[in-house]
Amino acid sequence: MSNLAIRFDSVSKKYRLRHGWYLSIIDEIARLANRTAGRSSDADYFWALKDVSFEIDHGDTVGLIGSNGAGKSTALKILSRVTVPTSGSFQTNGRVGALIEVGAGFHPDLSGRENVYLNGAIMGMRKREIDAKFDQIVAFSEVEKFIDTPLKFYSSGMMVRLGFAVAAHIEPDILLVDEVLAVGDTAFQAKCLNKIAELKQQNKTIVLVSHTMPSILQHSSRVLWIDKGTVRAFGDPESTVEQYLKHVHQQGASGTAEPAAATESPIRIAGISLLDATGHVRDSLAYGEEAMVEIAYELAQPVDDPVFSVTFHDIRGVPLGGLTSRLDGLALEAGARQGTVRLVLAPVLFTRGTYGITAAIYDKPIQRYYDMRAHAVSFMVDGPSVATREVSGHFVFPHRWEVVVPERAA
Amino acid sequence: MNALIELAQHRHLIMSFARRDIRAKYKQTFFGAAWAIIQPASLMIVFTLVFSVFNRVESEGVPYPIFAYSALIFWTCFAASVTQGTIAMTANASLVRKIWFPRETLLFAIMISALIDLLVASVVLAGMFIWYGVPLHWTAFWVVPILLLQLLFTFAVVLVTSAAHVHFRDIGHAIPLMLQLWMFASPIVYPLASVPAWLKPYYMLNPMAGIIDSYRRVLLHGEAPDFGYLTAALLVALACVWLGYLLFKKAERTFADVI
Numbered sequence: 001m002s003n004l005a006i007r008f009d010s011v012s013k014k015y016r017l018r019h020g021w022y023l024s025i026i027d028e029i030a031r032l033a034n035r036t037a038g039r040s041s042d043a044d045y046f047w048a049l050k051d052v053s054f055e056i057d058h059g060d061t062v063g064l065i066g067s068n069g070a071g072k073s074t075a076l077k078i079l080s081r082v083t084v085p086t087s088g089s090f091q092t093n094g095r096v097g098a099l100i101e102v103g104a105g106f107h108p109d110l111s112g113r114e115n116v117y118l119n120g121a122i123m124g125m126r127k128r129e130i131d132a133k134f135d136q137i138v139a140f141s142e143v144e145k146f147i148d149t150p151l152k153f154y155s156s157g158m159m160v161r162l163g164f165a166v167a168a169h170i171e172p173d174i175l176l177v178d179e180v181l182a183v184g185d186t187a188f189q190a191k192c193l194n195k196i197a198e199l200k201q202q203n204k205t206i207v208l209v210s211h212t213m214p215s216i217l218q219h220s221s222r223v224l225w226i227d228k229g230t231v232r233a234f235g236d237p238e239s240t241v242e243q244y245l246k247h248v249h250q251q252g253a254s255g256t257a258e259p260a261a262a263t264e265s266p267i268r269i270a271g272i273s274l275l276d277a278t279g280h281v282r283d284s285l286a287y288g289e290e291a292m293v294e295i296a297y298e299l300a301q302p303v304d305d306p307v308f309s310v311t312f313h314d315i316r317g318v319p320l321g322g323l324t325s326r327l328d329g330l331a332l333e334a335g336a337r338q339g340t341v342r343l344v345l346a347p348v349l350f351t352r353g354t355y356g357i358t359a360a361i362y363d364k365p366i367q368r369y370y371d372m373r374a375h376a377v378s379f380m381v382d383g384p385s386v387a388t389r390e391v392s393g394h395f396v397f398p399h400r401w402e403v404v405v406p407e408r409a410a
Numbered sequence: 411m412n413a414l415i416e417l418a419q420h421r422h423l424i425m426s427f428a429r430r431d432i433r434a435k436y437k438q439t440f441f442g443a444a445w446a447i448i449q450p451a452s453l454m455i456v457f458t459l460v461f462s463v464f465n466r467v468e469s470e471g472v473p474y475p476i477f478a479y480s481a482l483i484f485w486t487c488f489a490a491s492v493t494q495g496t497i498a499m500t501a502n503a504s505l506v507r508k509i510w511f512p513r514e515t516l517l518f519a520i521m522i523s524a525l526i527d528l529l530v531a532s533v534v535l536a537g538m539f540i541w542y543g544v545p546l547h548w549t550a551f552w553v554v555p556i557l558l559l560q561l562l563f564t565f566a567v568v569l570v571t572s573a574a575h576v577h578f579r580d581i582g583h584a585i586p587l588m589l590q591l592w593m594f595a596s597p598i599v600y601p602l603a604s605v606p607a608w609l610k611p612y613y614m615l616n617p618m619a620g621i622i623d624s625y626r627r628v629l630l631h632g633e634a635p636d637f638g639y640l641t642a643a644l645l646v647a648l649a650c651v652w653l654g655y656l657l658f659k660k661a662e663r664t665f666a667d668v669i
Binding site for chain 1: 422423426429430433437438505506507508509510511664666667
């Protein structure tokens with residue numbers, strides 16, 4: 001067997017845009033009539049992938065990244081043979097297993113046991129294989145007690161665990177994983193990650209789709225970045241993810257303009273900016289540096305003790321932490337029609353990555369907001385990277401490690 | 411040929427789907443598998459009332475109930491397979507969208523589950539043979555090849571209708587109506603002999619006509635089936651399966667995109 005696991009040779013995939021859920025025969029006749037009248041156009045089509053070529057070797061773990069709608073799922077669908085490319089060719093060497101949607105083949109009326117067999121069969125396992133691995137699968141899923149209960153009585157967490165357990169035991173040569181790292185509780189997630197690490201050690205080829213850059217960096221040996229249906233970069237994880245984040249960051253920066261708040265709001269945000277300690281506007285910071293978030297506001301009428309808030313997000317918009325001015329007590333300059341408040345971060349404690357800021361002004365009891373600008377500013381931080389595995393998560397607190405020396409009585 | 415090899419490789423999947431279909435069909439029902447009998451039996455009762463009590467339709471010299479039922483159970487098997495087979499892809503849309511497997515396995519599974527229903531329903535047929543004292547002949551063994559022919563033809567039909575239904579959901583609406591008309595265009599409630607001679611050449615273009623008539627010959631009358639009709643039906647069925655398979659396999663490639 002050659003060392004090549006996956007090969008895409010100028011693969012393109014075109015989808016027809018449609019306006020309803022399905023076509024009726026009448027629609028189809030209308031479309032044909034339009035086409036013969038020469039009125040059909042490219043506007044009816046959408047290229048999910050355009051001229052995509054890449055090669056993946058056996059034993060590689062490739063992270064597939066890109067924004068929503070970039071074509072990642074289409075690439076996976078072609079790899080798993082669910083759909084065929086419109087043009088171009090592809091080739092896979094070895095058995096392909098897909099963890100695309102865990103439990104897609106589950107039936108609510110059947111018991112857990114029956115569903116394991118059914119799902120295994122759908123994924124191409126033989127009965128003997130499932131027999132041999134049944135106990136392992138059940139143990140992995142942690143639903144032993146309910147294995148003979150119909151699935152409709154399972155919690156969604158149990159269902160997901162059982163689905164992942166079956167999929168993780170297919171033992172394919174090429175495993176496609178789509179965002180399933182985010183299933184279950186933390187303990188189960190760790191189990192899933194260990195399973196992937198185990199498969200990696202067995203020299204399986206893995207294609208991992210995720211929006212979570214830390215897990216991409218942690219697992220991938222190479223990263224493929226797809227953007228608008230074409231390959232933007234394919235290379236070592238660190239630099240590819242960095243390029244991607246830079247790109248996302250620029251896109252975010254160009255899209256900050258938000259419509260002005262409703263005019264009846266007594267106080268509104270006029271602008272938000274991220275500055276360094278010297279007062280210069282910055283879009284990237286270094287770990288440990290001092291920085292400031294300034295919120296400029298305008299008053300239409302006097303407001304009783306407004307509360308300013310700043311929330312930081314990760315690249316997917318998940319809030320990481322927020323602060324309000326009420327915590328510290330902040331008094332506005334009386335009588336002024338406009339002004340600026342400032343949140344001083346001393347110092348910046350983020351790990352390396354891209355972050356976003358949402359600013360808002362609330363009423364005194366923080367029950368409703370006067371104005372909010374979601375994801376108004378995004379910025380990058382250079383600092384300790386999760387890719388090194390020396391840190392994890394989004395923050396590194398001032399800290400130190402010590403060796404505890406037992407005190408001996410003299 | 412490749413198709414047959416792939417089919418053999420996926421027999422476990424077919425059986426799993428079939429087991430799922432059967433289990434799911436009768437879970438949380440009070441009568442359970444008795445529904446397999448209730449359906450053809452209630453049709454038999456209605457037809458007996460209409461065509462034997464209210465009007466007298468000639469029934470080839472056997473009591474009308476057994477005359478009707480012996481055809482109805484096979485027709486029900488065909489009709490149920492076609493109805494469910496047609497919507498098989500859309501009913502399993504979440505699977506078809508996400509996971510690759512030979513899609514025709516879903517069709518086989520449905521045919522198997524309809525076949526199990528037929529087996530259950532034929533228990534009542536056996537009871538009727540005893541009740542009415544109709545003698546059973548060695549020719550009854552012909553049922554097996556005739557049934558295989560029927561399954562072949564059923565497969566041909568669902569290959570086309572299921573693929574078409576993915577693109578045009580009109581098919582799913584049209585099929586139950588079609589089947590109703592089709593039932594009256596086959597010798598089920600009346601004997602083949604009552605079809606006028608001038609119509610017969612066209613009438614026999616329907617493979618189900620020859621198939622249904624053959625069941626009666628071998629079961630009720632101890633005759634051999636009419637090989638002329640059956641050969642014609644076999645040729646039609648083979649041609650349809652071949653064409654249907656090509657069409658299905660071509661359409662299958664983009665099921666996930668449009669379903």
